[in-house]
Amino acid sequence: MQPDQLSLTLSAIADPTRRAILMRLMDGEASVKELAAPFEMSIPAICKHLKVLEGAGLISRGRNAQLRPCRLEAQPLREAVGWIEEFASFWDTSLNRLDGLLERLQATDATAKKN
Amino acid sequence: MQPDQLSLTLSAIADPTRRAILMRLMDGEASVKELAAPFEMSIPAICKHLKVLEGAGLISRGRNAQLRPCRLEAQPLREAVGWIEEFASFWDTSLNRLDGLLERLQATDATAKKN
DNA sequence: AGCATATCTAACCGATCAGTTAGCTAACCG
DNA sequence: CGGTTAGCTAACTGATCGGTTAGATATGCT
Incomplete structure (x- = not known):
């Protein structure tokens, strides 16, 4: 392939x-x-x-x-930049809003909190 | 290494x-x-x-x-984006805004002189 | 305890990679 | 022409990669 x-x-x-x-x-x-x-x-x-x-x-x-x-x-780096920036944007939102992560932890219930 | x-x-x-x-x-x-x-x-x-x-x-x-x-x-993708964007900017300036011609003239001139 | 589930480690295999040396080709210059 | 220079291909080697199967480990369920 x-x-x-x-x-x-x-x-x-x-x-x-x-x-x-x-x-x-x-x-x-x-x-x-x-x-x-x-x-x-x-x-x-x-x-x-x-x-x-x-x-x-x-x-x-x-x-x-x-x-x-x-x-x-x-020129080919344009595509690469495009792909990576998808995640750069994820980084911005997810790190700027840490509470989103907290919600996720709470959603999977308190048992996950141990350890 | x-x-x-x-x-x-x-x-x-x-x-x-x-x-x-x-x-x-x-x-x-x-x-x-x-x-x-x-x-x-x-x-x-x-x-x-x-x-x-x-x-x-x-x-x-x-x-x-x-x-x-x-x-x-x-987070590590930040560094990657930073590096790649150096070249994205090269692409922008040299191909879109066409000082590419100037650069290429200087480049061939330089290689002609070296050796 | 005993079994099922989720994940990881170990050992192996074939393909690809990153480098080497040796030798070839093409263009210049005397 | 013969020699030098730039670059390439070929063939080899050891390391790494991407996958496999088999078996170990950890946790939960009954």
Whole structure:
């Protein structure tokens, strides 16, 4: 089963190396070698990370002589933001209204209170 | 190396089953059995997913007789939203408001000079 | 006490992941 | 042309993942 776009996006940015690469790309396009420089990691390893990011649509690649510059494509993150914000809103309401939680505890009866 | 909190959160919600569980929990607390019901998956499999979610701080567990009800804890998602919105804002400014052209010119210029 | 229910742990399995090294291809430059 | 540089693929490895079955544990019911 091939994963949905949202899962692709989220698992792509779940890796700290890939997040660092994306943040680097906010400063503008960069070559593979430039992207690899800050990491103690082989070039092929970076290539694999780039492939994951490209597969998730988070970057796109150009061609400039021997270089294959990477460019940020932040569009898929929109969906991710949308999904997560559902829960951010839940967080706002549920933490701002703690009594809702209390109601729930009381509703399941006083036996739950022990322990 | 143990992963940072943000990576924990993002990889936890990168799985569709776990996202479905979280969405279910927006309707209120639920037992493991209730959470497992919609899935064609064994109970221990669900337990593992719950453990991942708990490890990421996205749910907490109570105790009510034999039940160990799960409750949504959306707080860690705040950090995730914060991180992703950095890029959402990049998307807004560079694609919608089109200084993208300028950025790209600067970027190719920079890569041309480096090496 | 004895049984049923809810949940978890342990052990295992196949697939995927994140990294490596070695070697290939393509473009530039002398 | 030959050599250098950038990037990629292939093949391998150890770790982690997502699931399973079997069995342990804890609580409630009669």
